[in-house]
Amino acid sequence: MARALREMVETFGVGLVGGCCGTTPEHLAATVREIGRRPAVARPMKPLPLIASMVRAVDLHQDPAPLIVGERVNTLGSRKVKRLALTDDYDGMVTVARGQMEEGAHALDVCVAMTERTDEREMLRQLVKKLALNVEGPLVLDSTEADVIKDALEQYPGRAIVNSINMENGRARIEAVMPHAIAHGAAVVAMTIDEEGMAKTAERKLAVARTIHRIVTEEYGLAPEALIFDTLTFPLSTGEEEFVRSAIETIEGIRLIERELPGVLTILGISNVSFGLNPVARKIVNAVFLYHAVRAGLDMAIVHPSHVVPFAEIPAEERELAEDLVLARRPDALARLIAFFEGREETNDGATGPDPMIGMGPAERLHHRILHRKKEGIEDDIDLAVAEAGDPVDVLNNVLLPAMKEVGDKFGAGELILPFVLQSAEAMKKAVSRLETYLEKQEGVTKGTVVLATVFGDVHDIGKNLVNTILTNNGYTVHDLGKQVPVNRIIDKAVETNATAIGLSALLVSTSKQMPLCVQELHHGGHRFPVIIGGAAINRAYAQRTLFVDEQTPYEPGVFYAKDAFEGLSLMDRIVDATRRDELVRTTVETARAALGRPGRTAFSVPAEAAVTEGATVRRVDLPPPPFWGVREMEPIDLDDVWPCLDLKTLFRLHWGGKGLKDEAWEALQRNEFLPRLRAMQEAAKCDGWLQPRVRYGYFPANGEGNDLVVYSPDEEEREIARFPFPRQPRRDRLCLADYFLPVSSGRRDVVAFQIVTVGSEATARTERLQAAGEYAESFFSHGLSVQTAEGLAEYAHQRIRRELGLGEEQGKRYSWGYPSCPDLSQHLLLDRLLDAGAIGVRVTEGYQFDPEQTTAALVVHHPDARYFALARTGGEED
Numbered sequence: 001m002a003r004a005l006r007e008m009v010e011t012f013g014v015g016l017v018g019g020c021c022g023t024t025p026e027h028l029a030a031t032v033r034e035i036g037r038r039p040a041v042a043r044p045m046k047p048l049p050l051i052a053s054m055v056r057a058v059d060l061h062q063d064p065a066p067l068i069v070g071e072r073v074n075t076l077g078s079r080k081v082k083r084l085a086l087t088d089d090y091d092g093m094v095t096v097a098r099g100q101m102e103e104g105a106h107a108l109d110v111c112v113a114m115t116e117r118t119d120e121r122e123m124l125r126q127l128v129k130k131l132a133l134n135v136e137g138p139l140v141l142d143s144t145e146a147d148v149i150k151d152a153l154e155q156y157p158g159r160a161i162v163n164s165i166n167m168e169n170g171r172a173r174i175e176a177v178m179p180h181a182i183a184h185g186a187a188v189v190a191m192t193i194d195e196e197g198m199a200k201t202a203e204r205k206l207a208v209a210r211t212i213h214r215i216v217t218e219e220y221g222l223a224p225e226a227l228i229f230d231t232l233t234f235p236l237s238t239g240e241e242e243f244v245r246s247a248i249e250t251i252e253g254i255r256l257i258e259r260e261l262p263g264v265l266t267i268l269g270i271s272n273v274s275f276g277l278n279p280v281a282r283k284i285v286n287a288v289f290l291y292h293a294v295r296a297g298l299d300m301a302i303v304h305p306s307h308v309v310p311f312a313e314i315p316a317e318e319r320e321l322a323e324d325l326v327l328a329r330r331p332d333a334l335a336r337l338i339a340f341f342e343g344r345e346e347t348n349d350g351a352t353g354p355d356p357m358i359g360m361g362p363a364e365r366l367h368h369r370i371l372h373r374k375k376e377g378i379e380d381d382i383d384l385a386v387a388e389a390g391d392p393v394d395v396l397n398n399v400l401l402p403a404m405k406e407v408g409d410k411f412g413a414g415e416l417i418l419p420f421v422l423q424s425a426e427a428m429k430k431a432v433s434r435l436e437t438y439l440e441k442q443e444g445v446t447k448g449t450v451v452l453a454t455v456f457g458d459v460h461d462i463g464k465n466l467v468n469t470i471l472t473n474n475g476y477t478v479h480d481l482g483k484q485v486p487v488n489r490i491i492d493k494a495v496e497t498n499a500t501a502i503g504l505s506a507l508l509v510s511t512s513k514q515m516p517l518c519v520q521e522l523h524h525g526g527h528r529f530p531v532i533i534g535g536a537a538i539n540r541a542y543a544q545r546t547l548f549v550d551e552q553t554p555y556e557p558g559v560f561y562a563k564d565a566f567e568g569l570s571l572m573d574r575i576v577d578a579t580r581r582d583e584l585v586r587t588t589v590e591t592a593r594a595a596l597g598r599p600g601r602t603a604f605s606v607p608a609e610a611a612v613t614e615g616a617t618v619r620r621v622d623l624p625p626p627p628f629w630g631v632r633e634m635e636p637i638d639l640d641d642v643w644p645c646l647d648l649k650t651l652f653r654l655h656w657g658g659k660g661l662k663d664e665a666w667e668a669l670q671r672n673e674f675l676p677r678l679r680a681m682q683e684a685a686k687c688d689g690w691l692q693p694r695v696r697y698g699y700f701p702a703n704g705e706g707n708d709l710v711v712y713s714p715d716e717e718e719r720e721i722a723r724f725p726f727p728r729q730p731r732r733d734r735l736c737l738a739d740y741f742l743p744v745s746s747g748r749r750d751v752v753a754f755q756i757v758t759v760g761s762e763a764t765a766r767t768e769r770l771q772a773a774g775e776y777a778e779s780f781f782s783h784g785l786s787v788q789t790a791e792g793l794a795e796y797a798h799q800r801i802r803r804e805l806g807l808g809e810e811q812g813k814r815y816s817w818g819y820p821s822c823p824d825l826s827q828h829l830l831l832d833r834l835l836d837a838g839a840i841g842v843r844v845t846e847g848y849q850f851d852p853e854q855t856t857a858a859l860v861v862h863h864p865d866a867r868y869f870a871l872a873r874t875g876g877e878e879d
């Protein structure tokens with residue numbers, strides 16, 4: 001026996017021998033005699049390109065390539081998985097993982113990152129544990145956090161792939177992640193990103209790959225066979241010039257890396273290439289991209305396995321369209337592809353996972369539905385919950401209001417964006433409406449009554465509508481008087497309804513002056529309504545000044561500032577409670593006194609500059625000949641021509657509430673929520689005509705005179721018909737818009753263009769209808785799109801004017817009223833006179849705003865030196 005062992009040691013390099021149960025000391029003594037002590041034989045070890053789960057090893061070199069990595073067990077890549085993860089439904093995620101394996105995945109990418117949660121580390125550990133026991137395929141651990149990767153590796157009983165490292169912050173990520181990868185013998189995905197961002201060209205991708213290769217193989221001793229490069233790709237759906245060739249560069253990058261760095265592997269997230277396209281088009285584009293990437297040497301692909309269409313099965317025409325796009329073979333490839341697939345529906349896809357509400361009682365389900373914005377079926381749960389609790393008021397106070405409070409808290413913490421809050425409010429409204437059928441005979445279920453209005457002269461009410469939505473759905477009775485409401489109507493309504501408080505909103509500095517006016521009126525009339533104010537032009541300091549009806553006397557019931565709808569709600573909750581209200585009034589007055597009492601803190605003071613009339617001389621330039629003199633309406637405008645001018649970033653971030661998000665969460669929000677919604681709304685707008693783009697514009701003879709732009713009649717060049725005084729910078733370059741026009745003294749008339757664009761009043765009407773119908777989110781989205789479409793239309797008109805004047809890229813700046821160089825909104829009246837805004841259904845309000853709200857006007861300056869400037873800032877003056 002001992003001799004046999006020696007043979008094993010000598011011929012096969014066994015490093016350790018011994019005995020356990022059944023062996024005796026004699027046997028071990030014989031073994032020691034036979035073998036003795038000898039140094040362990042170093043065995044030649046060739047690292048194999050294999051990964052493994054607990055039960056299965058998988059060759060990274062699949063034949064045929066590629067190795068399929070299932071993409072869907074990813075909270076950033078699947079709505080369903082995110083839902084499951086948010087409710088800690090690990091079994092649900094295991095089911096998705098099994099499905100991916102059944103559909104043909106060799107391995108699974110696993111990611112549980114979410115902005116809604118902070119426990120990614122624990123979640124991934126849990127999920128990895130479950131998956132290891134329930135799914136045969138090896139795992140790709142996808143996280144940006146080193147400690148998340150560390151715990152997952154420790155949990156995993158196989159050889160995993162770490163996804164991923166990069167050089168976005170130099171060596172930091174490598175240094176954070178590599179020690180764990182090495183300790184656990186994992187393979188590593190390295191993305192070709194460095195401090196300059198995602199490498200765009202094949203050469204740059206190779207260069208970044210070389211650097212990473214050197215560091216991880218030489219310094220950390222990673223085998224090239226365990227190093228998998230991801231050459232990353234950008235979506236082709238943007239059509240942006242900069243990215244037209246990105247798929248080609250990605251494919252070329254694979255070819256270069258496979259050639260230049262022997263032994264390493266390559267991987268790609270295929271679906272990225274087709275984000276933003278319709279699902280049918282996506283499948284085809286993905287398939288074509290995958291085909292070409294594999295031909296270039298791609299080893300592994302992250303995909304939705306059942307969505308992979310064999311290249312040979314794609315109809316020739318579709319293949320051609322997709323190849324045109326992927327291989328950048330023609331400039332109109334994107335448009336042709338979109339047109340071809342427009343309206344094509346998926347046959348059947350995406351079964352819905354297990355319902356997270358299984359096993360919940362009615363109260364718990366109500367909470368879940370409100371938090372997760374699921375209004376379908378909420379009425380049945382109200383019926384059940386009322387039956388269970390016996391008292392509808394209980395259901396309101398103990399179930400619905402706490403759920404809405406949680407929504408508000410999450411919004412406050414930046415975990416929810418506004419449209420989602422509105423969808424929760426929609427669910428809430430449906431629940432409350434049902435609840436009201438039980439409440440008919442009960443008195444006093446309202447927490448209080450609020451009279452709400454946007455002040456006189458102001459046409460903006462999206463913010464006020466939000467306040468209405470939140471208060472209504474938190475148990476208050478709201479009388480919403482709409483926009484442009486005069487002070488006396490507000491007060492009359494408050495008296496009539498015996499209001500608990502008055503809420504006032506204003507967007508503009510000019511109209512916000514209605515607020516102190518209202519407070520003065522209330523004070524002199526001896527009224528007792530607390531006032532809450534808010535809106536874009538309002539801040540806490542303004543509210544503090546508004547609180548005081550004269551130097552010493554505060555308006556006794558109080559004036560309070562609410563920065564958003566939820567602060568308004570929290571104020572109301574204190575106002576309806578007598579003790580908390582006294583405390584609130586007292587501290588508000590004290591704070592205001594302290595703030596206003598401090599010297600030099602009159603927050604509204606604009607430094608009084610002596611009027612400056614002289615600027616630097618502006619060089620003379622050739623005058624562009626206008627195509628006509630006077631005013632015209634642009635021929636009927638097709639919305640499809642306006643969409644390319646839409647500023648999506650402003651729409652999504654500012655108007656649709658996405659500004660709090662970044663990175664993956666922001667990307668996911670765009671592709672999962674905003675882009676599909678935008679496309680649907682654009683289609684709808686074209687069909688039912690709720691956006692009606694109209695433009696009036698004109699060219700006039702004009703001159704500068706001091707700080708004034710003087711406009712002359714197109715028919716009689718001698719007759720002055722309008723004069724626009726503009727402010728001049730008091731310091732620095734002393735710029736003033738009037739300078740960009742030939743002076744009167746030159747004896748020649750210059751030319752100025754004016755434009756006014758609107759998308760019509762139906763947009764406003766639609767927003768209001770939706771709001772009234774409780775479709776809060778849709779109303780909010782509609783409003784945002786209509787405002788931004790008006791901006792896009794302004795850009796469209798502007799481009800047209802520049803073209804007609806024959807101006808180059810950088811020439812022909814557009815100035816709208818309300819901006820620093822052109823601040824005086826009352827000049828809208830002059831513009832109205834010049835262009836006859838009424839001809840396209842626009843009028844100017846008493847506050848000098850346009851009605852309908854989705855209207856904007858501008859003047860266009862052809863002078864090549866014209867630039868945007870601010871007035872009194874001390875730093876850089878570019879606006």
Ligand code: THG
Nearest residue numbers: 071074077078079080163189230268269271272302
């Ligand atoms: N490289 C590496 N890792 C990656 C990526 C990569 N991990 C994540 C991602 N990119 C790959 N995973 C996905 C997952 C899903 C989708 C795309 C890429 C996807 N999801 C649908 C969508 O957003 O339209 C799903 C919608 C839904 O069901 O909710 O397309 O590039 N190393």
